[in-house]
Amino acid sequence: KESVARICSGQVITDLGTAVKELVENSIDAGATHVEVKLREFGLDLIEVSDNGSGVPPHNYEGLALKYHTSKLTEFNDLKSIASFGFRGEALSSLCELAGSFVVTTRTADQAVGVKLTYNRAGKLVSKDTVPRPPGTTVSIGKLFSPLPVRQGEFKRNIKKQYNRLLRVLQGYALICVGVRLTVTNTMPGKQPSRLIATQRNARLEDNVANRRITGLVSKAGEGVGRSDTERQFTFLNGRPVELPKVTRVLNEVWRQYEMKNKPAAIVNVQLPPGDFDVNVTPDKREVFVTGEAALLEALKAALHELWSPSRY
Ligand code: ADP
Ligand code: MG
Numbered sequence: 572k573e574s575v576a577r578i579c580s581g582q583v584i585t586d587l588g589t590a591v592k593e594l595v596e597n598s599i600d601a602g603a604t605h606v607e608v609k610l611r612e613f614g615l616d617l618i619e620v621s622d623n624g625s626g627v628p629p630h631n632y633e634g635l636a637l638k639y640h641t642s643k644l645t646e647f648n649d650l651k652s653i654a655s656f657g658f659r660g661e662a663l664s665s666l667c668e669l670a671g672s673f674v675v676t677t678r679t680a681d682q683a684v685g686v687k688l689t690y691n692r693a694g695k696l697v698s699k700d701t702v703p704r705p706p707g708t709t710v711s712i713g714k715l716f717s718p719l720p721v722r723q724g725e726f727k728r729n730i731k732k733q734y735n736r737l738l739r740v741l742q743g744y745a746l747i748c749v750g751v752r753l754t755v756t757n758t759m760p761g762k763q764p765s766r767l768i769a770t771q772r773n774a775r776l777e778d779n780v781a782n783r784r785i786t787g788l789v790s791k792a793g794e795g796v797g798r799s800d801t802e803r804q805f806t807f808l809n810g811r812p813v814e815l816p817k818v819t820r821v822l823n824e825v826w827r828q829y830e831m832k833n834k835p836a837a838i839v840n841v842q843l844p845p846g847d848f849d850v851n852v853t854p855d856k857r858e859v860f861v862t863g864e865a866a867l868l869e870a871l872k873a874a875l876h877e878l879w880s881p882s883r884y
Pocket of ligand 2: 593596597660663
């Protein structure tokens, strides 16, 4: 295809972070609302990403791990309007080439049973077996970089650093991917899996009052994240981190009307014209005086009620 030839190819999979990132992006592209990342020995032994997304339809089984196979673009022009993360069709083929084993289990919503697909390093489908599983997809990558001993050696030496970088990348996704629940676990030999990240789904908060704007992400109704609010609630004024205690108070008060336990996670940015606030109220400039604050808080309250009230679901 012409579109294929015009897309620059590059090295997609360079470390643990890029491997997991590509898989998580595929899951999000597939419309998943729950993505589970399982690592064994920090990903040295196994990287497995499961989702409850669309699943892979049978006509894609053969091509799935072949270079430039993508279901996300038909014409080069589509590149301009593309909304998904991936479209190059390189991630799975690269992972396949770099892994000791590459297995995909998948099921679409209209299939009664799942299928387990095994691919060789060239990306060729070598076996296909029926397996029970819920709709969605699991990609399992055994012993990444083992076909390239030098690279695998380097991978092993740097694993802790790569692992920490990966967690940071995933935290970012967890915050910004609205409507997606992300869990990450790591299992060491002979140990129980340890849970690293577990996020609830976020909902988008947005409100406009005469070029004053409140935007952000908050927990979905019923999916609060624990009792302490300071850890998981962040307030910003025009993109700068500041304490907005009244905003936080409204957030928790409205939340309490729908759910007694837990507190919502929240990232709230209040956007105001420059003349509408004064940051010099306290010596440490952390508290802010906002003109017309009461109206703003009322608007926030209304937006939160609309977001969280049960009638919306
Ligand atoms: P790209 O994402 O650039 O299309 P990839 O190599 O990452 O290429 O994936 C190849 C194709 O495999 C995708 O276009 C998609 O059709 C399918 N696929 C990959 N992961 C999933 C998944 N988790 N759920 C459903 N389909 C998937
Ligand atoms: Mg992709």
